[in-house]
Amino acid sequence: MAIIIDGKALAAGLRQQVKVAVEELTHKRNLRPGLAVILVGHHPPSQVYVRNKAKQTTEVGMASFTHELDESVSQYELLSLVTKLNQDEKVHGILVQLPLPSHIDTNAVINAIDPQKDVDGFTVTNAGLLATGQNALVPCTPLGCLLMLRHVYDHSLSGRHAVVVGRSNIVGKPMASLLLRENCTVSVAHSRTENLPALCASADILVAAVGRPHFIQGDWVRQGATVIDVGINRISIPNSNKTKLVGDVDFDTAARLAAAITPVPGGVGPMTIACLLINSLTACCRINDTTIPSNLSF
Numbered sequence: 520m521a522i523i524i525d526g527k528a529l530a531a532g533l534r535q536q537v538k539v540a541v542e543e544l545t546h547k548r549n550l551r552p553g554l555a556v557i558l559v560g561h562h563p564p565s566q567v568y569v570r571n572k573a574k575q576t577t578e579v580g581m582a583s584f585t586h587e588l589d590e591s592v593s594q595y596e597l598l599s600l601v602t603k604l605n606q607d608e609k610v611h612g613i614l615v616q617l618p619l620p621s622h623i624d625t626n627a628v629i630n631a632i633d634p635q636k637d638v639d640g641f642t643v644t645n646a647g648l649l650a651t652g653q654n655a656l657v658p659c660t661p662l663g664c665l666l667m668l669r670h671v672y673d674h675s676l677s678g679r680h681a682v683v684v685g686r687s688n689i690v691g692k693p694m695a696s697l698l699l700r701e702n703c704t705v706s707v708a709h710s711r712t713e714n715l716p717a718l719c720a721s722a723d724i725l726v727a728a729v730g731r732p733h734f735i736q737g738d739w740v741r742q743g744a745t746v747i748d749v750g751i752n753r754i755s756i757p758n759s760n761k762t763k764l765v766g767d768v769d770f771d772t773a774a775r776l777a778a779a780i781t782p783v784p785g786g787v788g789p790m791t792i793a794c795l796l797i798n799s800l801t802a803c804c805r806i807n808d809t810t811i812p813s814n815l816s817f
């Protein structure tokens with residue numbers, strides 16, 4: 520039976536480190552990191568995410584600014600808010616919660632964010648910096664996955680075959696870049712990939728980011744592999760009116776073959792918000808041309 524990678528505990532450890540670093544910045548350097556989150560409309564999962572982000576931001580001692588806008592907000596008004604936050608010295612990180620309503624051009628809004636404040640790492644500037652191996656703000660979910668993998672492999676990922684299933688700009692592509700940076704051999708698979716089970720079965724590291732419940736079957740997993748499940752899918756429980764969260768991997772069968780696996784919930788999810796706090800701290804230090812406090816060990 521696989522080791523269960525406890526994302527909740529790892530994330531709590533990271534948040535504690537961030538909190539100590541924020542105390543140093545605030546009290547010794549008179550610098551309080553601030554994160555602004557923009558939520559448009561009433562998408563229930565987004566409301567939960569935004570509430571959690573604000574709570575955890577405050578808990579580590581950072582300033583939290585939440586801007587809730589009506590579903591009908593115009594693109595012009597949204598861009599005006601982003602411009603205002605770009606100029607606000609108290610704000611070091613800006614996150615626009617996705618998805619946005621269909622009348623808004625998501626790329627236009629994301630790329631209006633000052634790349635130095637782009638704590639999601641979604642602007643073309645940060646995506647390009649990461650893809651070319653330069654100093655970028657890195658998307659939070661793949662960064663969280665990487666920190667978990669470094670924990671499992673004690674930082675020695677070099678030479679491993681990593682298969683990333685999913686090619687989104689938010690997870691799959693940046694994940695592949697990060698794994699390449701760690702000297703992994705990386706395959707990126709997607710819905711058109713032929714013989715996906717065999718490709719997955721050749722992976723030392725399998726990252727599932729397809730957004731389909733239990734898509735990756737247990738017998739696709741190589742004995743001794745590490746499985747990182749990025750999926751968060753809500754499904755109904757048969758013969759009941761209740762629902763539950765499951766990943767993209769069929770956990771019970773995969774855990775019999777894997778050496779280590781992340782659970783859902785309690786795996787990648789908590790790491791994503793911890794990485795958002797890390798990115799906000801990093802952005803604050805870079806903007807103010809100050810070193811990142813030395814207690815941070817990632």
Ligand code: GUN
Pocket residue numbers: 614615616617618639659660689
């Ligand atoms: N919606 C779902 N995941 C994310 C994320 O990582 N960042 C933003 N901005 N929106 C999201």
